[in-house]
Amino acid sequence: MAARERDLRGLRTSSGPTRARIFAIIALLGVAVLVPPAPVPRAHAADAGLVLESLGVLRARYVDQINTVTLLNGAIEGLRAIVSNAGVKAELPPLGAGTNSWQAQMQFRARFDAAAAATGGRVPKTTLAYAAVQAMTGALHDSHTGFITPDQNRERQARQRGQAAFSGIGVVLLPRDGRLYVRDVIPGSPAEAAGLRPLDRIVGIDNVSVAGMQIDQVASLIRGAAGTSVSVTLQRGPGAAAESVTISRRPIQIPAIFQAKVLDSGIGYLQLYQFVNHTGADFRGALERMLADGMRALVLDVRANHGGYLHELTAVLDTLLPPGKPVYRETTRNGFMHTVTTSATPLLLPSVPVIVLVDEGSASAAELLSAALQEHHRATVVGAKTSGAVEASVLIDLSDGSALSVTVQRLSTGLGKRLEGTGVAPDVTIPQVSNDLEQGRDTQLVRGIALARQRLGLANARPTSTVEVFKPR
Numbered sequence: 001m002a003a004r005e006r007d008l009r010g011l012r013t014s015s016g017p018t019r020a021r022i023f024a025i026i027a028l029l030g031v032a033v034l035v036p037p038a039p040v041p042r043a044h045a046a047d048a049g050l051v052l053e054s055l056g057v058l059r060a061r062y063v064d065q066i067n068t069v070t071l072l073n074g075a076i077e078g079l080r081a082i083v084s085n086a087g088v089k090a091e092l093p094p095l096g097a098g099t100n101s102w103q104a105q106m107q108f109r110a111r112f113d114a115a116a117a118a119t120g121g122r123v124p125k126t127t128l129a130y131a132a133v134q135a136m137t138g139a140l141h142d143s144h145t146g147f148i149t150p151d152q153n154r155e156r157q158a159r160q161r162g163q164a165a166f167s168g169i170g171v172v173l174l175p176r177d178g179r180l181y182v183r184d185v186i187p188g189s190p191a192e193a194a195g196l197r198p199l200d201r202i203v204g205i206d207n208v209s210v211a212g213m214q215i216d217q218v219a220s221l222i223r224g225a226a227g228t229s230v231s232v233t234l235q236r237g238p239g240a241a242a243e244s245v246t247i248s249r250r251p252i253q254i255p256a257i258f259q260a261k262v263l264d265s266g267i268g269y270l271q272l273y274q275f276v277n278h279t280g281a282d283f284r285g286a287l288e289r290m291l292a293d294g295m296r297a298l299v300l301d302v303r304a305n306h307g308g309y310l311h312e313l314t315a316v317l318d319t320l321l322p323p324g325k326p327v328y329r330e331t332t333r334n335g336f337m338h339t340v341t342t343s344a345t346p347l348l349l350p351s352v353p354v355i356v357l358v359d360e361g362s363a364s365a366a367e368l369l370s371a372a373l374q375e376h377h378r379a380t381v382v383g384a385k386t387s388g389a390v391e392a393s394v395l396i397d398l399s400d401g402s403a404l405s406v407t408v409q410r411l412s413t414g415l416g417k418r419l420e421g422t423g424v425a426p427d428v429t430i431p432q433v434s435n436d437l438e439q440g441r442d443t444q445l446v447r448g449i450a451l452a453r454q455r456l457g458l459a460n461a462r463p464t465s466t467v468e469v470f471k472p473r
Contacts, residue, residue: 050400062333063332073095082128090119144407145404145407156403169247173218182202195245202233206231256275272301275366280312298354323345324342327341329411330392350378356370356379358381388419391411391420393405
């Protein structure tokens with residue numbers, strides 16, 4: 001199988017991941033760059049060879065020098081964990097610190113074989129290999145370096161091409177305070193046709209309570225084969241009776257822009273969900289339509305936006321900032337630094353106020369966008385601190401159809417601030433708690449609209465619920 005290198009795009013979530021778990025939860029937050037592929041050894045199956053294939057990719061491509069023994073000891077720790085979870089005992093000692101690279105790889109093969117033998121086939125070699133690679137990449141503690149399975153890889157590729165990536169009902173989930181809400185309803189989806197609304201609380205799937213479930217568990221229950229049905233039990237408001245809606249699943253295509261409309265008093269609201277092919281052009285077109293419809297201020301919502309292509313990020317910023325403004329810096333493995341600047345005449349005049357909404361699900365390119373607008377005093381950033389997952393990476397296909405994301409550049413803001421591990425602090429911090437969500441109140445959005453009204457010199461009256469925000473003009 002020929003080596004292939006692809007652009008990186010992220011799977012989505014609305015949870016607030018910790019730094020240690022950001023890759024496991026968001027699975028590939030992605031800022032993407034393209035660089036020529038380097039030759040790496042190829043394995044023929046998902047076994048110890050796949051782990052060593054991944055090691056070779058990291059040694060050739062990772063932005064920093066790596067320690068082979070450290071990474072393989074991480075892989076061994078992954079083997080120990082999965083063997084232990086299977087209720088099996090196996091002697092899998094770590095590699096010695098002074099072991100050379102060749103010896104370390106041979107000794108790792110022996111540890112892998114010992115783990116496979118100890119489980120007696122109860123844990124497939126593929127499962128062992130995937131656990132080892134995940135643990136090995138985790139040892140780097142890098143938000144943009146990690147492993148995705150063949151199924152996840154196929155879904156990512158489809159999303160980047162703008163195609164339907166999975167079958168389901170078309171909702172983005174928001175966990176908060178042990179409860180689960182509909183964060184967004186994807187336009188044109190079965191969920192939209194069935195009348196689901198943002199901030200609906202999900203209490204059950206197919207008559208099974210979701211209490212205590214993780215977001216990925218609930219998502220797996222909602223997804224399914226196209227043409228099959230799923231029953232979603234909702235609660236709308238405290239004390240309201242639960243109601244069940246049966247929805248037929250179908251392939252879901254996720255647009256870059258969920259909503260772009262002009263609300264009351266000329267407040268434009270644009271919800272930018274991801275940076276994929278043509279996002280810059282779509283963004284410009286949406287702004288042109290909103291300006292023609294009387295927009296006088298813009299509320300730009302990048303909450304739950306996990307990033308995407310760097311060139312699409314730049315295209316979006318070209319519409320908002322004057323030419324020549326530094327928007328991010330790239331530092332390569334050899335220490336070369338390059339500053340990317342805007343290069344086009346902005347579509348919005350400086351007199352048009354801009355409010356940017358962010359939360360802990362805003363990551364990568366969404367963080368760079370927020371930081372650029374904040375650094376150049378073009379926007380007020382409202383919401384919660386962002387993820388702090390900002391690097392540039394490539395995604396390299398492995399021999400079994402899985403893929404490895406590898407950080408190849410360190411990124412910082414246009415003025416040189418590193419966001420990795422720290423994130424963007426909003427100018428106005430507004431938490432989003434379940435008590436407000438239960439009332440159908442998106443406090444961050446409401447505050448953003450209030451600030452936009454204030455910038456326009458309008459009266460301080462403001463909507464109190466999401467329904468009021470989007471009522472017809």
